[in-house]
Amino acid sequence: xxxxxxxxxxxxxxxxxxxxxxxxxxxxxxxxxxxxxxxxxxxxxxxxxxxxxxxxxxxxxxxxxxxxxxxxxxxxxxxxxxxxxxxxxxxxxxxxxxxxxxxxxxxxxxxxxxxxxxxxxxxxxxxxxxxxxxxxxxxxxxxxxxxxxxxxxxxxxxxxxxxxxxxxxxxxxxxxxxxxxxxxxxxxxxxxxxxxxxxxxxxxxxxxxxxxxxxxxxxxxxxxxxxxxxxxxxxxxxxxxxxxxxxxxxxxxxxxxxxxx
Numbered sequence: 001x002x003x004x005x006x007x008x009x010x011x012x013x014x015x016x017x018x019x020x021x022x023x024x025x026x027x028x029x030x031x032x033x034x035x036x037x038x039x040x041x042x043x044x045x046x047x048x049x050x051x052x053x054x055x056x057x058x059x060x061x062x063x064x065x066x067x068x069x070x071x072x073x074x075x076x077x078x079x080x081x082x083x084x085x086x087x088x089x090x091x092x093x094x095x096x097x098x099x100x101x102x103x104x105x106x107x108x109x110x111x112x113x114x115x116x117x118x119x120x121x122x123x124x125x126x127x128x129x130x131x132x133x134x135x136x137x138x139x140x141x142x143x144x145x146x147x148x149x150x151x152x153x154x155x156x157x158x159x160x161x162x163x164x165x166x167x168x169x170x171x172x173x174x175x176x177x178x179x180x181x182x183x184x185x186x187x188x189x190x191x192x193x194x195x196x197x198x199x200x201x202x203x204x205x206x207x208x209x210x211x212x213x214x215x216x217x218x219x220x221x222x223x224x225x226x227x228x229x230x231x232x233x234x235x236x237x238x239x240x241x242x243x244x245x246x247x248x249x250x251x252x253x254x255x256x257x258x259x260x261x
Contacts, residue, residue, distance in 0.1 A: 003236075005229035006260050009202050009222065010156050010179055012244040014234060018124060018157065024228045025122055025156075026107045029219060033109070033208060036217045041117065041210060046106050109210065117211055118150040128160025137163055148186040150209040154221070155180050158246050166192035175249060181221075185209045199252055 005011050014021050026045050033043045107120035121140075126133035144151045145165070153164050156179050162168035164182035170192075171180045177196035181204065184192045195204055203225060207216035229235075240260050248256060 001235065003230045003233055005226045005234075007256075008200065008259075009197065010199070010225060011229060011234075011238075012158065012199065012248060012256065013238045013240065014225070014229065015157055015159070016245055017232075017234065017237065020232060021228055022122055022124055023105060024232060025224055026105055026120070028224045028227045029120065029122075029221075030107055032219055032224065033107075033217055037109070038210070038214055040112050041214075042110055042112075044108050044110060046108050109208070111211070116147070116149050118152065118209060119144050120152045120208070121154070123153060123155045123157060123163065125157060125159055128155075128157065128163055130161065134161075134163060141165060145184065145186075145189070150186050151182075151184040152206070152208060153182040153184075155182075156225070164192070164194070166194040170194040171196045179203075181206050183207070183209065187212060199248075200255065 030043045030045050037043060105122075107122075108116055109118040109120075110116055121127075121137075123137075127137040128134060141151065141153075141163075151165060155162075155164065158174070158178040162171060162180075164171070164180065165184040166182040171177050171194055177198055179197035179199070181195040181197070182192055183195075183206065186209075195206060197203060203221035205218050205220045208219055209216055243253060244256075247253075
């Protein structure tokens with residue numbers, strides 16, 4: 001059985017597995033970038049956890065974890081919690097911490113001093129819905145710009161609205177170009193560069209801007225998504241007999257069926 005991605009570009013069925021796809025995509029993209037970076041730069045996958053202190057009312061705080069282990073408390077049987085004391089010792093009362101958006105991952109290119117040069121954001125559904133998640137992402141977008149950090153935004157999701165730095169109308173109609181990439185360069189703050197991507201097209205090779213005087217690093221997105229599909233064994237997990245979510249148009253459904261048949 002072949003484990004290769006059957007689609008020439010983005011596989012729309014992968015959108016239903018986005019949390020896992022997101023993590024793998026950034027890792028494989030980092031590996032490709034790292035091979036081509038000039039001396040003095042490094043590419044890192046960064047994680048942040050958003051927590052809310054419910055006891056003392058300190059509000060929300062963003063932290064960078066060393067190790068993150070997640071299990072919903074409502075999935076732990078009451079007996080397991082009750083029996084968790086050792087040797088009859090009473091356990092201290094815990095501080096309850098709610099995970100709003102458990103993990104936010106980005107790809108950061110930094111210099112030897114740890115200064116952020118370029119941020120690569122692979123958008124998630126929470127970034128694109130019309131809620132606090134989108135507002136938080138737009139604040140982060142402004143923070144990058146105000147700090148003079150190059151920003152590369154990659155959107156491989158058909159859900160939600162456009163939140164690119166480049167204006168939405170430069171990406172054409174959603175039906176024709178559901179995906180896209182936007183690049184904002186700190187040295188050209190009055191411009192944004194758009195790369196509309198159709199469902200049936202190969203994902204593009206895009207430039208990653210670095211420091212002034214550095215040559216852009218080219219990154220081929222298609223091998224990245226193909227590696228995500230292959231290494232994640234999504235051929236085994238995806239139900240191609242069911243349509244993807246969001247649903248495809250009738251014309252695109254007919255095309256997709258011809259690809260996977």
